[in-house]
Amino acid sequence: MMTSQKRILFVYLALLVLLFMRQSQSSEPSYLKKFQLQMKSYECEVAAGKKRQDAPKLFETARAIPDNPESKEWRDSIKLDKLKALVLSLNAIQASLIPNFNLGDKPTRNVAPPPNSGIDSGGSPDDIMDPKLRVQYLAAIAANNAKVERLREENDLVHAKESCLAYLKAYIESYFGTDVSPVKAILESPEISNETRTLIISEISPR
């Protein structure tokens, strides 16, 4: 005869085992869940007009979804879910790029101090005696730093776009071969911009 304490313990252990089994079964889709949550958060940030720099992180999360071509579960569902996550990531990155950004407008390493400031380029504003000239110099430094920051942000997005596009192209080649119909179906989704659609189509079209 089982005592009531033992019975409770048994039920508790059984529940733990069930919970563990459920978690281990859903270990792969948890990556997708992470992506979906990140995507929602990104969309909220974009709607609020900020954090365009988070788009590359979406790609990193999408790419990190493990592939297991020998698993039926992966072939039947995760493969396609990951493809969609990659396309959405590229779409987000593409939307984050500043149109016609002039990558040729280069910042300078050292800003020239105003004439007669008494210091060399690269010198500290604190060494300028004249407060007016010091303010001018500080403003020039701040403007240059802002230019570097814009360039760095755009540069990161350009890198992310290149990496995402290269990975996406190779992903389609590796796992879908010449059957690109699933890709085209995803691209028909209204959330995908024309730019992204054109970009992907040109990459997967036979040359």
Add this chain to the structure above:
Amino acid sequence: MRTYFWNNCATVFLVGVVLGLTNSIACQQNPGKISIAVSGAQAGSDQNYYVVEIPEQGKTTVTITGSGQTPCPTDQEKCKCKKQSADPEPDGDPKYTFTKTAGSQDPADGPTVKWDVDSSVNPGEYKFKVTKIEQAYKACAQGLTGGVTSKSNTQESEEVTVLAYKIETETVAAKPSDKKRKKLGVLEDVIVKFLPSSISVNWNVDEGKGSVSPASGALVTYTAHDEATSPSALKATFKGVTKKTDFTVVEPSTITFTKTSNISQTSPLGVGFLVDCFIGPEDVNLSKASVGEGSTNAVGTGYFSYQNNEKHRPSIRMIPIGNTLTVGKGWDNGNDTITGDTKGPTYSPGKFTWSIPQIYTAGSKTKQFKILDHVKELTMNAGKATLSISKNGVSNQITEP
């Protein structure tokens, strides 16, 4: 007549026995399963699974060898003379029949299939099996009875699988144009494909030296380490076999200036110039790194003693290295403005030097890779002052009117 027959029968029999003994027949009353062995390929963790890398150049020969025995002739099949009997004489070597998806079986090579794996081979799993060993026998000599034409061991061998694979790498950056290169800039991305893509592969890198994402699959991105590393290995583990792909990672190491304009003023004397900056080396892509300057204190002597110990302000924001390559100079990396001031007359000789650390950042790594001297000098000649300034081999000067 009877004596002749007896003598003839005995002679033929003896010859047959001798021939039979000299031609050793690999036969056994109850031959077991046919064996199959593979050489020239690496054994995987699964039984009867082998892997061979498709070489970029040359070839690797995989040999699949069958072995086993044929059943010996039964008593009824033996050559008989009176009460004596012997195995019939074998006719040539036993024949092995393979079912195979690659390679060729040349009878001259014996019980083998030879498969030359070269760049023309498609990645994939290739199957091999020996289905039959057949031994032919000559008819019994005249005067003998019995005999058998052939005996077969038709028990199939196990099937062996040989995976012919290759690992292809391609840099994400379009420049430099050699996208297959294994020499990379810091944090450079490489798309790595395992072929055939139906195989699950686990990937890892030497601890802390680069990264790989995702951790499993037939397609990954390898990201180079954030500082010089050689070799930096990417390891692929599949079917119990590990294959290493070595990369060499290099850091920014050179800075080249090209003057675009001069700056000068006469009262008080001031001089300078503008340059375009380029970072090398040129044979890797460095666009994931940024470059800036560190802080240092000046050494000021003579006229410039008032500037002794003056601080060089470190870069708050590092300038990303661009994707435009100028051959002989390097990758574009913004501009620099180099100016030097004086506080006016009375001029006298003096020198001002900043030895400025050149720093690159890549991810969380910040590292000094060079020092450039910003040198400003005041010289006097025939009562006139000349102010010169130089940095990284580029200079400008102005003389008092």
